[in-house]
Each structure stands twice: as structure tokens, then as C-alpha cells.
Amino acid sequence: MNGMHGWDWEIGRREIADLSRWKAEYKAVHETCVSPDGERIAAPVRTGETEFGLCENGELWEGEFDKVWYARYTPDGRLTALVSEMGEWTLAVDGAAWEERFEFLWDPRFSKEGGHITAVGQKGRKYYAVTDGVPWEEGFDNLTNLTQSPDGSHAAAAVQIIPMTEGEIFKFQAGVYTVAVDGQPWPRNFVNVWEMSFSPDGKRVAAEVRINLYDYTIVVDGVPWDTVFKTVWKPVFSPSGDEVTAPVRANGKWTLARNGALLWKRGYTQLWHHAYSPDGSKIAAIVAPKYGRWTVAVDDTPWNLTFGDLVTDLVISPDGGRAGCVGKEKERWSVVVDGKRWYGDYDMAWGPVFSADGRRAAAKVETKKTYGILLDGKPLPEMDGFEVLWSPVFSPDGDRLLVRGIREGAYIREVISIS
Amino acid sequence: MTETVIRSRKIKEKKRVYPPRRPVPDLGLDKGAEKLTPERIESTIRSVLDNETGARLKVYVDTCAHCGLCSEACHFFWSHDGDPSYSPAGKVKQTISEIVKKKGKVDADFIRGAAEIAYTECNLCRRCSMYCPFGIDIAYMMLTVRRIAHLLGVVPQYIQDTAHSHSATMNQMWVKDDEWIDSLLWQEEEAAEEIPELRIPLEKEGADILYSVIGPEPKFRAQLIYQAAVIMHEAGVDWTMPATPGWDNSDMCMYTGDNEMMGRLKKVHFETAMRLKNKRIVMGECGHAFRSIFDMGNRWLAWKMPPIPVTHAIEFYAELFRDKKIKVKKKFEKPVTLHDPCNIVRGRGLHEMARYVVNEICTDFIEMHPNREHNFCCSAGGGVINTGPPFRNKRVEGNRIKAEQLFAAKSKGAQVVIAPCHNCHGGLEDIIHHYNLKMELKFLGDIIYEVMER
Numbered sequence: 001m002n003g004m005h006g007w008d009w010e011i012g013r014r015e016i017a018d019l020s021r022w023k024a025e026y027k028a029v030h031e032t033c034v035s036p037d038g039e040r041i042a043a044p045v046r047t048g049e050t051e052f053g054l055c056e057n058g059e060l061w062e063g064e065f066d067k068v069w070y071a072r073y074t075p076d077g078r079l080t081a082l083v084s085e086m087g088e089w090t091l092a093v094d095g096a097a098w099e100e101r102f103e104f105l106w107d108p109r110f111s112k113e114g115g116h117i118t119a120v121g122q123k124g125r126k127y128y129a130v131t132d133g134v135p136w137e138e139g140f141d142n143l144t145n146l147t148q149s150p151d152g153s154h155a156a157a158a159v160q161i162i163p164m165t166e167g168e169i170f171k172f173q174a175g176v177y178t179v180a181v182d183g184q185p186w187p188r189n190f191v192n193v194w195e196m197s198f199s200p201d202g203k204r205v206a207a208e209v210r211i212n213l214y215d216y217t218i219v220v221d222g223v224p225w226d227t228v229f230k231t232v233w234k235p236v237f238s239p240s241g242d243e244v245t246a247p248v249r250a251n252g253k254w255t256l257a258r259n260g261a262l263l264w265k266r267g268y269t270q271l272w273h274h275a276y277s278p279d280g281s282k283i284a285a286i287v288a289p290k291y292g293r294w295t296v297a298v299d300d301t302p303w304n305l306t307f308g309d310l311v312t313d314l315v316i317s318p319d320g321g322r323a324g325c326v327g328k329e330k331e332r333w334s335v336v337v338d339g340k341r342w343y344g345d346y347d348m349a350w351g352p353v354f355s356a357d358g359r360r361a362a363a364k365v366e367t368k369k370t371y372g373i374l375l376d377g378k379p380l381p382e383m384d385g386f387e388v389l390w391s392p393v394f395s396p397d398g399d400r401l402l403v404r405g406i407r408e409g410a411y412i413r414e415v416i417s418i419s
Numbered sequence: 420m421t422e423t424v425i426r427s428r429k430i431k432e433k434k435r436v437y438p439p440r441r442p443v444p445d446l447g448l449d450k451g452a453e454k455l456t457p458e459r460i461e462s463t464i465r466s467v468l469d470n471e472t473g474a475r476l477k478v479y480v481d482t483c484a485h486c487g488l489c490s491e492a493c494h495f496f497w498s499h500d501g502d503p504s505y506s507p508a509g510k511v512k513q514t515i516s517e518i519v520k521k522k523g524k525v526d527a528d529f530i531r532g533a534a535e536i537a538y539t540e541c542n543l544c545r546r547c548s549m550y551c552p553f554g555i556d557i558a559y560m561m562l563t564v565r566r567i568a569h570l571l572g573v574v575p576q577y578i579q580d581t582a583h584s585h586s587a588t589m590n591q592m593w594v595k596d597d598e599w600i601d602s603l604l605w606q607e608e609e610a611a612e613e614i615p616e617l618r619i620p621l622e623k624e625g626a627d628i629l630y631s632v633i634g635p636e637p638k639f640r641a642q643l644i645y646q647a648a649v650i651m652h653e654a655g656v657d658w659t660m661p662a663t664p665g666w667d668n669s670d671m672c673m674y675t676g677d678n679e680m681m682g683r684l685k686k687v688h689f690e691t692a693m694r695l696k697n698k699r700i701v702m703g704e705c706g707h708a709f710r711s712i713f714d715m716g717n718r719w720l721a722w723k724m725p726p727i728p729v730t731h732a733i734e735f736y737a738e739l740f741r742d743k744k745i746k747v748k749k750k751f752e753k754p755v756t757l758h759d760p761c762n763i764v765r766g767r768g769l770h771e772m773a774r775y776v777v778n779e780i781c782t783d784f785i786e787m788h789p790n791r792e793h794n795f796c797c798s799a800g801g802g803v804i805n806t807g808p809p810f811r812n813k814r815v816e817g818n819r820i821k822a823e824q825l826f827a828a829k830s831k832g833a834q835v836v837i838a839p840c841h842n843c844h845g846g847l848e849d850i851i852h853h854y855n856l857k858m859e860l861k862f863l864g865d866i867i868y869e870v871m872e873r
Contacts, residue, residue: 027615027616028616028618030618030620031620031623031624049615067604069604069621070621070622070662103597104597104600104601106596106597106600106662107596107662107663120596120597122595122597127595127597142587142588142595144587144588144596144664160587166580166584166593167576167577167580168580169446169447169576169579169580169583170450172580172583172587173583177587191586192586192587194683210586213569213572213677214570216679230679231679231682231683249679252470269721270720270721272686288721291721291723292721292722292723294721308723309722309724309726310689310693310722310726310727312690312693313693328726331728347698348625348696348698350696366625
């Protein structure tokens with residue numbers, strides 16, 4: 001995470017804000033968000049009958065709005081919120097609103113390091129991707145599946161480029177959608193375009209498409225794979241950017257394909273959300289090795305541990321050596337790392353977070369509306385009973401853990417030693 | 420002697436000569452059939468029979484004794500004075516039986532006719548399965564016909580358009596992403612005029628409940644979202660609604676035969692709840708959507724049961740009353756009757772729970788007959804209403820028996836029909852209007868909102 005070395009990693013606890021005061025001061029306090037370094041907490045607040053503001057560490061942003069929602073911190077610690085005034089919408093960043101106004105603006109995305117923000121804007125019934133306040137030159141009849149390049153300097157989306165009215169089924173089937181990258185549509189249309197990915201360098205885009213009502217494939221920079229499938233899910237570039245892989249359904253089974261050819265040998269009842277280790281040497285995916293049983297497969301080898309309800313939140317450690325996920329069996333949620341279920345089952349569990357070297361792992365869990373932390377498989381003493389809790393963050397050396405949570409109405413930032 | 424037996428005898432006594440069937444013009448069916456070739460028909464059918472239907476269809480086809488006991492289950496059969504071509508067995512005989520018998524060597528006219536029967540003369544209501552001595556799932560057989568018709572591109576225009584909307588927007592009404600969020604903000608504002616502190620919390624991670632609705636709610640029935648928000652607020656539940664695609668639980672792709680798209684829709688829906696870390700999904704008063712997320716869509720994706728538990732509105736209301744989370748100020752006084760929606764009664768057994776809710780909120784409840792799992796379908800379900808205006812008359816005339824059923828309830832004093840399902844609402848609205856029944860139609864939520872303390 002950007003600038004982590006500069007954060008306060010001194011062991012100790014600090015109360016950052018007393019939220020009960022906010023509740024006394026304002027007519028309503030909405031959902032809170034916290035900065036990555038834990039130093040700040042913010043929430044939209046209702047200041048009058050129909051006026052809203054954004055409160056950060058007890059201070060109200062200058063100016064009032066007709067509406068404020070979706071308050072979020074960027075990875076580099078800037079506070080953002082969608083705001084409207086006089087029926088127009090924009091994004092406010094650290095108290096300063098983008099100049100460009102829209103009839104509606106939504107779905108802001110942040111680049112990995114937080115340097116760029118892209119959202120979707122609509123004005124005059126035309127739809128635009130808007131990066132750092134600047135919309136694409138050309139608007140489209142519709143725009144969905146907004147996607148940023150890892151560094152945030154490029155944006156892509158599924159766009160409708162041929163107008164169509166309801167009921168024009170044959171026009172639809174001829175293809176009215178394509179992918180636009182930085183506002184430039186690909187030359188070929190498709191029946192549907194769904195999720196897409198950028199290459200790590202942001203220069204290439206791969207998307208899942210339907211080329212007629214029955215044939216699905218992956219399109220890379222406008223060129224479809226030679227092979228079509230019964231269905232596909234989201235494609236991903238390898239870390240080198242040379243290859244594209246995607247889950248595909250072929251011969252009645254799901255497997256992984258690379259550049260159009262089947263890669264994994266084993267067939268699954270389901271396979272999705274695959275991810276690479278940072279060096280590209282491993283691929284992991286959520287799979288159903290048989291109907292109704294779920295796990296993670298690493299390089300086409302499923303873990304022995306399976307779950308009946310679901311598996312979600314697949315995470316690969318930054319060093320690429322470990323993988324974790326969340327599984328659910330009979331309505332109880334568990335954290336799993338490297339195929340081993342951690343202590344306990346919970347009302348809810350969040351995906352594990354890893355230290356930079358992959359040695360340590362921690363996760364947030366919930367029991368009866370109170371939240372706690374598991375560390376390396378076990379409950380972390382004294383780190384439970386939170387009313388609200390955010391996922392913990394490891395220090396760069398992995399010896400300390402930043403805990404951000406609300407207890408008895410107060411937002412606490414605490415750094416603990418785990419060495 | 421039951422009403423069914425009496426009616427049955429009347430039908431048999433008539434020995435009528437039935438009018439010949441005439442195809443209803445429809446762009447999707449007509450143009451789709453024009454493009455077919457014998458080779459494409461045969462290879463498509465063989466692919467479905469060899470790779471998709473397996474032993475299930477074979478057992479059904481081999482087991483059917485052609486006894487005709489299923490006939491009396493079907494509202495189309497009743498409403499066409501016992502015309503055997505409208506009986507479930509008759510519809511099977513005219514469609515999938517021929518397809519199987521001829522191993523796919525059927526012509527384009529046949530496919531067009533089979534598609535019209537499967538999409539517009541069967542609501543997939545599964546009443547006939549209860550009457551079949553072998554319990555054959557005739558709805559599955561009709562769905563197989565639809566699957567073949569989808570793969571051949573012979574699908575009624577309006578429902579095909581709805582399926583297209585699903586694929587492009589992940590909702591059935593071409594609602595764009597901003598229109599969805601804007602509708603929720605608007606309803607929150609409206610409701611806040613009545614209850615200033617009321618919210619429709621958007622994108623609230625960790626909320627206990629994800630509340631999901633169907634496409635027509637933001638488009639035509641936004642008051643239902645308002646009412647739901649008031650109920651949630653008064654009950655003090657921790658809930659949220661997503662500001663992303665995945666909010667619509669409905670699924671006409673399940674009914675066109677586009678199983679791949681059905682799976683995609685359910686993936687987005689359930690993954691929205693997973694992303695927001697919600698413990699369960701509470702859905703509005705919809706029947707077919709329940710079928711999609713509780714039975715068909717989830718299972719196509721390999722989830723044996725919904726990965727996030729799904730609570731239908733009826734179950735949710737019953738829970739709120741049982742736990743005394745909402746209280747009734749004064750019960751609804753007009754006499755009401757209750758229509759049991761197929762997908763949540765035959766499909767889930769919520770009929771007694773629905774009656775519990777009705778009795779909690781109404782003083783005068785009059786049963787219609789037959790009822791519970793024996794209730795007649797509204798004739799809108801199974802995607803039939805989504806085949807649109809070309810088939811409206813056929814749909815309404817094909818459910819005269821429902822009008823008679825409603826009229827009988829009215830004769831006993833019922834003024835209001837409660838139908839806890841969107842498609843049932845659409846179907847019953849047309850029936851009430853067409854047969855001049857002059858009855859009011861309401862959702863449970865309409866009445867709860869009206870009578871609850873707040």
C-alpha cells in the first residue's frame with residue numbers, strides 16, 4: 001500500500017474520534033469509512049432537514065450538499081464522496097469537488113496506488129468514463145463494466161455504440177456493443193460484452209463476450225480467440241502480460257483456457273475467479289470439483305478441504321507462496337489458508353490479508369454482530385468485541401498489525417506487536 | 420363431490436368439436452422459423468437430447484402412460500372446454516414426444532408450433548405433476564422444448580427482448596445503472612417526507628440483509644420499494660440494497676431456455692450479496708425469481724442450494740409478525756381472498772405462512788377454491804405474460820377458469836385479491852379487467868404498509 005513505511009507503526013492505541021458525539025451533533029450519521037493508515041474516519045452526515053455534509057475526524061467539510069453518499073478513501077488516503085447540488089452530481093476529493101458536473105455520477109474506482117480515480121458519468125443521456133474529473137470526449141448510449149488499468153491512467157468499458165429501441169431483437173442479435181478503451185471503441189461489435197481486464201502495463205485489454213446468442217469467447221484488443229465456448233467468465237492477463245487466461249465451459253465441464261486453448265486438464269463443475277501469483281508461476285481459482293462442493297484449486301490441483309455452501313474471496317499472498325479464501329458450510333463461515341481451515345466458524349468472515357513476505361495472515365470475523373481478528377489461524381486475544389472493524393493491515397516488515405475499529409462508540413487506531 | 424369432478428363431468432358430457440388452432444403472428448417465432456434448416460433442427464435437437472436432458476427426459480417420456488389424468492390440472496384445458504390439445508399430455512404429445520420419436524427430424528413449421536405451445540400455452544406451473552400418477556414433471560418437458568427453441572432462435576419477440584435486457588443490463592427492464600441508483604435515492608427522499616430518519620442504505624457492507632427486487636419495481640412499481648423501506652425501517656432491521664447490477668433477482672432467461680444466461684444472472688446476484696457480506700437475501704413478492712434463485716439458476720452454477728440463504732417476502736413478513744417487529748394499528752377491513760403463486764407454494768410450500776400473514780393484517784379472509792398447492796395458476800407465470808401483447812388474449816382467454824374461481828370468491832364477499840407475486844399481479848389484473856370482475860388487487864406489502872403502526 002502506498003506510503004506504508006511512513007505510517008505511524010509505534011505500538012499503542014489512540015482514540016481518533018468519538019462517534020457518539022457525531023451522533024449527538026448531527027441529525028443522522030451514515031456508514032463510516034477509514035483511511036488506509038487508520039488516522040482518519042469519515043461519514044456522510046445529515047446536517048439539516050435536507051442538507052448533507054461529510055464529517056472527517058469530527059470536522060465537517062466546507063459546504064453543504066443536497067446529497068452525499070459513497071464515502072470512500074483512496075489507497076493513497078484521499079477522502080472521496082459522491083455529492084449532488086441543484087440536481088447535478090460530481091465527486092468531491094478531500095473537500096474539493098470535480099468541476100465537471102453530471103446528471104448522474106457513480107461507481108468511482110481507485111487505481112491500485114490511488115493516484116487516479118475513474119467513475120461513470122451521465123449527461124444528456126450519454127454515458128462517459130470520467131477520470132480525475134475529465135470525461136471521455138465521446139459519450140455512449142450506455143456504458144457498463146467500467147475497468148481501470150492497474151496504474152489508473154487508462155479506462156475501458158462495455159459500451160453501446162448503435163442506438164436500439166426495446167423490441168428490436170434482431171438488431172440486438174447483430175451486435176450493438178463493443179469495448180471502448182480510453183473512449184475509443186473497438187472496430188468490431190458483439191452481442192454482449194461483460195467483464196474485462198487490462199494487462200499489467202495497461203496497454204492491452206481482454207474482455208468476455210458473446211458473439212451470437214450461443215457462442216462465447218474472449219476478445220483481446222478487439223480480436224476474438226479462434227475458439228468459442230458454451231460460456232466463459234472474466235479473463236485475466238498473466239503478470240508478464242503475454243498471455244490471457246479465462247475460465248471456459250467446454251464439453252460440459254469448466255476448465256481454464258489460455259489464449260484460446262484448454263490449459264488445465266481437469267474438468268470442474270464450476271471454475272471462476274482465477275488469479276495469478278505475482279511472478280506468474282502459479283494460478284489459483286475457485287472451483288467446484290463436484291456438484292455442490294467448493295474449494296480452491298492451485299495449478300489444477302484442488303485442495304482436499306471442500307465446502308458445501310460456497311467459497312469466495314480468493315486471495316494470493318504478495319510473495320505468491322500462499323493462498324487463502326473464505327468458505328461456508330451449513331451457514332457457518334470459515335477462513336481458509338493453504339487448504340487448512342482456521343480456528344472456529346463464524347456468522348461472517350472476510351478474506352484473509354497477508355504480510356508482504358506471506359509469512360503472516362490475518363482476517364476479520366463476526367459473531368453476533370461483534371467483530372474480531374484471527375491471526376495465523378487463531379483468535380487474536382483482546383482484539384474482539386468491536387462494534388465495527390476494518391480488515392487489519394500488516395506493517396511492511398510483518399511484525400506489527402494495524403487494527404482499526406469502533407468500540408463503545410469510539411474509533412480506535414491500534415498497532416500491536418505480533419513478532 | 421369436488422368442484423373439479425363436477426366440472427370434469429360437464430366437460431365430458433359436452434363432447435364438443437373444438438375450433439382448429441391458428442398460429443398467433445409473432446416476429447420472433449415467425450422470423451426465427453424462417454431461418455431454420457432441417458440440418459440445424461436435427462443437430463440442435465440431437466445435441467440437447469444427447470448432452471443435456473439425459474435419463475430424466477427419457478424416463479418421463481417412457482413412463483407417461485397417456486392416461487390423461489393431468490388434463491384436469493391445467494387451466495388452459497379447463498378454459499378451452501376440455502380441448503385435449505390444451506391438456507398437459509396433449510401439449511407433450513404435440514411437442515417433445517414428436518421430437519423424441521422422430522429423433523429431431525421435424526420441420527420448421529413443427530418447431531414454430533411447438534415453440535408457441537411451450538412458450539404461450541404452458542405456465543410451467545407444475546400443477547399437472549401433482550395429478551400425474553407418476554409425478555412426471557411436465558414443466559421440465561416444456562422447458563426442454565423451450566431450450567430447443569432458444570437454441571434454434573425461435574422465441575417470441577417480447578420475452579426474447581426481455582432476455583436481451585437481462586444479458587446487457589443484468590435486469591429485465593433495460594434499467595441503466597444510474598437509473599437504478601437514482602430510483603432508490605428518489606424513493607428514499609419520498610419516504611423521508613413521511614419518516615424523516617428513514618433510509619434506503621446503499622452498498623452497506625456487512626448489513627444482515629440484502630433486499631433484492633425485480634426489474635419492474637424501479638421502472639413501474641417504485642412505491643413497492645418505498646413500502647419495503649418503511650417496513651424495514653419500522654422493523655429495525657439491518658439491511659442494504661446494492662448500487663450495482665445484481666440487484667434484480669428476476670430471470671426470464673430461465674424461461675426462454677437460455678440456461679447460460681440464467682447462470683450468469685444468478686452469479687451476479689449472489690456475488691453481490693457475497694461482496695457486501697450480507698448474511699441473507701430477502702426478496703420482494705415475486706414467484707418466478709424465487710424459482711430462479713432457489714432452484715434453477717443456483718443449481719445450474721453448481722450451488723446445490725442458494726449460497727446465500729434466500730428469504731421470500733412472505734417468509735420475511737411472517738418472521739416480522741412472529742417476532743413482533745412490526746405491529747398492526749388497525750387491520751384491513753375489506754374482505755380479501757388470497758391467490759397462491761405457483762412458484763412459492765408448489766415450489767416452496769409457503770401457503771400456510773401466507774395465510775398467517777393475511778390473518779395478521781386482515782379481518783375478513785375468504786378462501787378461494789381450489790387453494791394452496793391446488794390453486795390455479797394466474798396464467799402469467801412461466802414467462803407467458805412476457806410474451807407480450809401478441810399473446811395477451813390467448814393468455815387471458817386461456818384462464819377463464821381463474822376468472823370463475825375469482826368470481827366464486829367474490830360471490831362469497833371478497834372484494835380484494837391478494838397476490839404476493841409480480842407476474843401473478845400482471846396476469847390477474849388482465850383477468851379481472853377482461854372478465855369485468857371489478858375486484859381490487861394488492862400485494863401483501865401494500866396492505867402491511869397501510870395497516871402497520873408507524
